[in-house]
Amino acid sequence: MAADYRTRDRLLPAAAEEPAAPPGPPPKPVLSAPAVPAATHDGLRFWQYMLAGSVAGVVEHTAMFPVDTLKTHMQAGAPPCRPALSLGAALRNAVAGEGGALALYRGLPAMALGAGPAHAVYFSVYEFAKSALTDRFGPNNPAAHAASGVLATVASDAVFTPMDTVKQRLQLTSSPYTGVGHCIRTVLRDEGLGAFFVSYRTTVVMNAPYTAVHFATYEAAKRMLGDMASDEESLAVHATAGAAAGALAAAVTTPLDVVKTQLQCQGVCGCERFSSSSIGDVFRTIIKRDGYSGLMRGWKPRMLFHAPAAAICWSTYEASKSFFERLNEEKRK
Numbered sequence: 001m002a003a004d005y006r007t008r009d010r011l012l013p014a015a016a017e018e019p020a021a022p023p024g025p026p027p028k029p030v031l032s033a034p035a036v037p038a039a040t041h042d043g044l045r046f047w048q049y050m051l052a053g054s055v056a057g058v059v060e061h062t063a064m065f066p067v068d069t070l071k072t073h074m075q076a077g078a079p080p081c082r083p084a085l086s087l088g089a090a091l092r093n094a095v096a097g098e099g100g101a102l103a104l105y106r107g108l109p110a111m112a113l114g115a116g117p118a119h120a121v122y123f124s125v126y127e128f129a130k131s132a133l134t135d136r137f138g139p140n141n142p143a144a145h146a147a148s149g150v151l152a153t154v155a156s157d158a159v160f161t162p163m164d165t166v167k168q169r170l171q172l173t174s175s176p177y178t179g180v181g182h183c184i185r186t187v188l189r190d191e192g193l194g195a196f197f198v199s200y201r202t203t204v205v206m207n208a209p210y211t212a213v214h215f216a217t218y219e220a221a222k223r224m225l226g227d228m229a230s231d232e233e234s235l236a237v238h239a240t241a242g243a244a245a246g247a248l249a250a251a252v253t254t255p256l257d258v259v260k261t262q263l264q265c266q267g268v269c270g271c272e273r274f275s276s277s278s279i280g281d282v283f284r285t286i287i288k289r290d291g292y293s294g295l296m297r298g299w300k301p302r303m304l305f306h307a308p309a310a311a312i313c314w315s316t317y318e319a320s321k322s323f324f325e326r327l328n329e330e331k332r333k
Contacts (some may be wrong), residue, residue, distance in 0.1 A: 044324050049127050050120035052320035057119025060313035061111050066104035067305040068111075069094055072171040074298035075261040076271050087300050093173055107170035110180045114163025122156035123317060126215070140223065142216040149215035153207040161203055162196035168264045176268065198277050199263040205279060206256030210249045218245035218314065238318045239311040246310025250302045255295035257302060259283060 044052075061068070073090040085093060095101050129151045133144035166183045169175060177183035187195050221241035226234075259282045267273040272289075274282055286294045 044127075044321060044328065046124060046128075048321075048324040048328075049124040052317050052324065053123025054116040054120040055320050056123070056313045056317035057115040058112055059316045060119075060309045061115045062108070063312055064305050064309040065108055065111060067301050069104045069106070069171045071257075071298040071301040071305060072168050072261060072265070073173065074301065075258045076168075076172060076265040090301075096173075103173075106175065107167040110163050110167040110170060110183075113180070114160045114167070118156040118160035118163075119313075121159055122152045125155045126152035140219075142220060145219045146212035146216045149211035150208045153211040154204055157200060157203045157207055161200045164203075165196050165199065165264045168261060169268050172265060172268055172271075199260045201277070202256060202260045202263060202279050202282075206253050206260055210253040213252055214245045214249040214310070217248050218242055218310075221245060235315050235319065239315040242310040242312075242314030243307045246306035246308075247303050250306035251299060254297075254299040254302055255283075258286065258295055258297050261298075262286070 070087060070090045073094055074085050074087070094103055099106070126148050129148035130145065133148055134141065137144045166180055166187075169183055169187075170177055170180070177186060218241050221244050222237055225237045225241055256279075259279055262271065263274065263277055263282060265271045272285075274285060276282075283295070290297075
């Protein structure tokens with residue numbers, strides 16, 4: 001029988017399963033209150049949301065990592081004497097050096113170290129924020145979904161940004177770093193701890209609208225597709241809604257992603273170093289150097305990354321949730 005991916009959108013207090021007290025005189029008060037298990041949302045515990053999100057994040061980024069490498073090559077910013085790379089040129093450039101096609105996976109360990117914990121935080125914060133806000137504003141309120149996504153991304157970006165910086169630097173052709181550990185040690189020695197977070201402000205400014213657009217589009221597309229398919233929670237609906245949300249959000253936020261990438265890769269492999277990490281200053285420098293088209297570098301691989309990545313991420317996440325729901329249901333029997 002096909003797996004059932006339906007979820008129950010309700011808040012279940014932990015006390016709901018306690019048997020009713022027998023009739024008679026009230027019990028005597030005790031000095032210490034009994035321990036109460038944590039409440040569940042959609043039938044899942046907090047750690048189950050974290051594990052489902054972690055699995056979804058690692059699967060998503062691993063599957064789409066070569067496309068992310070091409071985006072980094074296009075966005076990093078070559079010296080002024082070199083023209084901007086096209087998607088085909090970025091591919092040829094990436095595989096021409098040492099390692100061949102395997103060079104497309106440089107930085108994968110750094111991604112895995114960052115994406116798992118970051119997505120665990122991301123989805124757990126999103127689910128609990130959505131539960132609280134939809135109880136207050138209604139279950140189909142786009143603003144509640146968008147606000148939940150923004151809160152989730154602010155928390156997860158603090159976890160992911162340092163490893164994202166390492167990943168981006170390792171992805172560059174002729175990267176001076178031999179691996180994750182060497183990159184971390186070298187950056188700490190030469191640039192200090194702040195170098196790992198130089199793009200955090202830009203990342204949050206980018207990901208806040210990205211996530212708001214993504215989650216609002218995802219929830220709206222899921223309802224629309226669910227009406228057409230008579231099953232809002234099928235795996236195909238989650239994948240299709242996720243792909244649409246990822247593509248739209250990626251297109252809208254590409255200029256900020258260019259700023260983030262150039263801040264993270266500055267001074268490496270000939271990339272320009274900026275005098276300030278101010279978003280406005282970097283914007284003006286890119287426009288002066290490359291024109292307004294420079295702000296849209298890498299938009300094609302960015303959309304090619306985020307549309308299938310979001311589909312993979314959401315379907316993996318919902319499948320993991322479904323597994324935990326069935327597991328919890330069996331334990332309750």
